[in-house]
Amino acid sequence: MIRAVIIDDEKLARDVIFNYLNEYCPDVEVVAQASSVKTALSSIQKTTPDLVFLDIEMPDGTGFDLLSRFDKIDFKIIFVTAYSEYAIKAFRFSAIDYLLKPLKIDELIDAVERVRSAGATGISSEIISSLLTNLRSSSPKQSTLIIPNIRGFEVLRVSEIIMCQADGYCTNFHLSGNRKVVSSKNLKHFDGLLEDQNFLRVHHSYLVNLDHVTGYTRQGEILLSEGMKAFLGDSYKNEFVKRFTGK
Numbered sequence: 001m002i003r004a005v006i007i008d009d010e011k012l013a014r015d016v017i018f019n020y021l022n023e024y025c026p027d028v029e030v031v032a033q034a035s036s037v038k039t040a041l042s043s044i045q046k047t048t049p050d051l052v053f054l055d056i057e058m059p060d061g062t063g064f065d066l067l068s069r070f071d072k073i074d075f076k077i078i079f080v081t082a083y084s085e086y087a088i089k090a091f092r093f094s095a096i097d098y099l100l101k102p103l104k105i106d107e108l109i110d111a112v113e114r115v116r117s118a119g120a121t122g123i124s125s126e127i128i129s130s131l132l133t134n135l136r137s138s139s140p141k142q143s144t145l146i147i148p149n150i151r152g153f154e155v156l157r158v159s160e161i162i163m164c165q166a167d168g169y170c171t172n173f174h175l176s177g178n179r180k181v182v183s184s185k186n187l188k189h190f191d192g193l194l195e196d197q198n199f200l201r202v203h204h205s206y207l208v209n210l211d212h213v214t215g216y217t218r219q220g221e222i223l224l225s226e227g228m229k230a231f232l233g234d235s236y237k238n239e240f241v242k243r244f245t246g247k
Contacts, residue, residue, distance in 0.1 A: 002115065005032045005047060007040040007063070008055040008080060016103055017053055017080070024105055025112045037061040041069050051076045051115055053099075056083070067128055076115045090134035092193060093142040093158075094127055130155055141197055147173065147183045154181050158197055162224050164190050164207040174228055202240055203233040210243060 004021065008014045014033050021028045031047040034040035037060045044052065052075050054063040067073060079091065079098040091098040097111050130144040145161070147154045160176040166187040173181040183190070191201050198210045202222060208230050215223035222230045222240070232240055 002028045002051050002112070003031045003047065003049045004028050004051040004053065005034065005040070005043050005049045006030055006053045007034045007043075007058075007066070008053070009035045009058045010055075011035070013055065013080070013101065017108070020103065020105055020108050021112075024109055027116075028112060035059075037066045037069075040066050044070075044075070049075050051078065051112075053078050053080050055079075056081050064128065064132060073128075076118065078111050078115070089142060090131055093134050093144065094131035094146050096127060096131055096146075126155055127153065145193075147181055149182065149184065156181065158194075159209075159211070161194075161199075161209050162212045162226065162228055163209060163230050164194075164199075165230075166205040176226065178226060200236075200240060200243060202236045203231045206230040213244075216240075216244075 002025075006014050006017050008017070014035070018030055018033070021030060028051070031049060032043035034043045036058050040054075040058075054066070054077055056063045056079060058066075063079065067077075077097070079096065080101065080103070081088075081091075081098055082101040088098065088100070097114060099107055099111055127146055130146055133144055134142045142158055145156045145158055147156055156173065156175065162174050162176060164187060165172045165174065167182070169184070169186050171183045171185055171187050171190055173183065175181065187205070187207060191199075191207055194207065199207055200210055201207050206222075208222060208224060212225040212228075213222060214225060216232070217223070220232045220237075222232050224230060
């Protein structure tokens with residue numbers, strides 16, 4: 001049984017989550033509900049939940065203000081938000097679960113299933129910090145990207161990613177300083193995530209940061225920072241050339 005707390009300043013929003021959980025996620029027991037940072041803090045401390053459904057904006061602060069009150073966050077979090085698509089990108093970059101209002105049943109079920117399969121570990125302060133950095137950015141570009149792995153996760157600065165290379169169902173991140181990080185997500189996942197961050201798919205196996213491109217050869221090689229190279233596929237050539245020549 002997953003013990004859950006629902007935190008939202010709107011009673012209707014809390015009722016929707018409660019009723020959906022009751023009907024579609026019977027192994028989730030709602031042990032408390034709260035409508036403010038103050039009451040939420042007390043509810044979590046008293047009930048020690050496994051999972052918290054957390055609204056961001058509340059009358060006496062934000063969900064982040066609440067989380068800052070804990071020395072250690074040992075519960076899972078699913079943010080419930082009415083934020084725009086621009087802000088949602090920050091959640092995706094920080095590898096944090098979220099649900100958009102108005103709530104969709106299938107998305108709620110999927111989010112709860114991810115909590116079930118993820119084990120007992122809570123969310124870290126580093127991940128929350130990454131999310132806040134990305135949310136506060138005045139630019140559409142995100143500052144950091146969380147890469148979960150078997151040991152935990154890596155926090156990458158987007159600007160230090162030189163290229164991403166497919167490796168079967170995984171993705172190798174080649175970084176400044178000749179570092180490499182491996183993600184269990186495939187290249188298609190990061191192609192969609194990084195497409196508006198000045199990254200370009202140039203081959204079925206390569207996604208490059210255009211800020212790190214230093215040249216191109218007629219043999220179809222893209223030259224990158226720190227002596228790295230990526231191959232340019234024929235079907236991607238026109239778009240690549242257009243990005244640099246405008247033609």
